[in-house]
Structure formats: C-alpha cells, structure tokens
Amino acid sequence: MAKRIAQSSINWAALAERVPAEQKGHLAAFKVKSDGYLRRVLANPPEPPKINWNLYKQTVPIPGMVDTFQKQYEALKIPYPADTMTAQVEAQWQQIKKAIDAFVQESNTNIASYQKQIDEIKALLPYDQMTMEDYRDAYPDQALDPINRPTFWPHNPEEQLDYVDPEKKAHAAH
Numbered sequence: 001m002a003k004r005i006a007q008s009s010i011n012w013a014a015l016a017e018r019v020p021a022e023q024k025g026h027l028a029a030f031k032v033k034s035d036g037y038l039r040r041v042l043a044n045p046p047e048p049p050k051i052n053w054n055l056y057k058q059t060v061p062i063p064g065m066v067d068t069f070q071k072q073y074e075a076l077k078i079p080y081p082a083d084t085m086t087a088q089v090e091a092q093w094q095q096i097k098k099a100i101d102a103f104v105q106e107s108n109t110n111i112a113s114y115q116k117q118i119d120e121i122k123a124l125l126p127y128d129q130m131t132m133e134d135y136r137d138a139y140p141d142q143a144l145d146p147i148n149r150p151t152f153w154p155h156n157p158e159e160q161l162d163y164v165d166p167e168k169k170a171h172a173a174h
Contacts, residue, residue: 010034048076 012031019027051073056066124130124138136143144155152159 048073 016024016027051070053066053070056069060066125134127135130138132143136145144151152161157163
C-alpha cells in the first residue's frame with residue numbers, strides 16, 4: 001500500500017514570518033506550486049483502479065494477451081520516493097542550532113555589559129549639575145589634573161611636550 005499525503009505538512013504562516021520581505025513573492029509562487037501539486041495528488045485515488053480482467057478475456061480474441069497484461073499490471077509497483085535528505089537537513093540544523101545558541105549567549109553577555117554601562121551612566125549626576133570635582137571623580141582619565149598631569153593650553157594631545165605624532169613614528173619604524 002502506497003504512502004499517502006493526507007494534507008500539507010508545511011506551516012505556511014510560520015514560514016512566512018521568517019521570510020524576508022523581498023522574498024515574499026518567491027514564497028507565494030512556491031506555495032501556489034505546492035498547493036497545485038497537492039491538489040493533483042489528492043485528486044487521484046490512493047490505489048490504482050480495479051480492472052475486470054474476465055471481461056477483457058472474453059472480449060480479446062488473442063489467447064494469453066490479457067493474461068500478460070494482467071501480470072504486468074499487477075506487478076507494477078510505483079515506489080514512494082525514499083527520504084534521503086532528512087538526515088542531512090537534521091545534521092545541518094544541529095550545526096546551525098549550535099551557531100545560534102553561541103550567538104544568543106554572546107548577545108546576552110553583550111546586553112548585560114551594555115546594561116551595566118547604561119546603569120552606570122544613569123547613576124551619574126547630569127552634566128549640567130556637575131562640578132569640576134564631580135567630573136574628575138566620574139571620569140578620572142579625561143579630567144584635567146594640573147598637579148599630576150599638567151597640560152598646556154589648548155589642552156589637546158598635539159600641544160603637549162611629550163607628544164609624538166603616530167604617523168611620523170610609523171614612518172620612522174620603516
């Protein structure tokens with residue numbers, strides 16, 4: 001007895017949610033083809049029609065011809081295609097799932113790190129309420145420190161005594 005497709009096992013709504021907008025037309029065309037194929041399959045009976053061989057044996061004058069056709073007809077078995085791709089698809093899915101899980105874990109780590117930074121920034125005084133001492137306490141590496149790190153006006157790196165141009169340094173190395 002041949003296997004029979006009872007209904008489409010594809011969840012088209014779930015598939016449509018995952019398809020990018022520019023591919024929706026291709027998905028719709030594929031769904032039309034799939035539905036047409038399913039309709040053609042379901043329009044035919046699951047078993048081949050029964051033939052009244054006795055009627056043909058009485059009608060056909062050539063002896064043995066109907067018997068030959070009957071043997072050939074009954075020996076005809078249309079095989080259901082073997083599933084050779086499910087194992088490959090499952091193996092690919094396992095690899096993809098590992099990559100997805102790693103990405104999700106990395107993303108959650110990044111989210112936690114960014115949330116910590118956001119919380120730290122929210123905990124700071126607003127800039128318009130900070131004094132210079134508050135700014136120095138919040139950003140010690142950026143604040144002016146005239147005692148430990150005196151700088152010259154305009155207080156940018158290029159105007160300081162120990163400044164080395166990175167481009168000249170790179171050319172000197174060659």
